[in-house]
Amino acid sequence: MDAVTCAHLLRHVSHALCRYDYDGDNADFEEIIRLLRWFHALCARVDLPLDPDTEAGIRSAMKGVARGRLSVVSGEDALVAHFNLAIAIGGGYFKQWRE
Known part of the structure; x- marks a missing residue:
């Protein structure tokens, strides 16, 4: 996987983690774990330094x-x-963690 694709997928997964309704009745345990595993794997693969969009994506993932x-x-x-x-x-x- 090239760096551009990896960063794009990381942004996609990050936004999915931010938008997920963790408190809802339809919260799927397996779906959450799947998203988090993708997040972990893509973070291990993404090239540094991060571009601003990817940084923002990771910040939004941290909120979620x-x-x-x-x-x-x-x-x-x-x-x-x-x-x-x-x-x-x-x-x-x-x-990307803000206090």
Whole structure:
């Protein structure tokens, strides 16, 4: 996969994570994990430095992931690890976490 395609897919997945309705009745556990796995994989592959659109996409993903993390009821939920990893990648490695 070339760098342009990777960045495009990362923006697409990031926006999907931001728009996802984590609190809704139709929240699909497997769909969330699938999106988060794509996010993790594409973040590992994307070329640095990030272009402004990709940075904005990762920031929007962080907003969605934070909402998703807040929607988790139990600390033992399997989604917690996926959300925490996404926050560590987007916020820590790419410095896209805003306090």
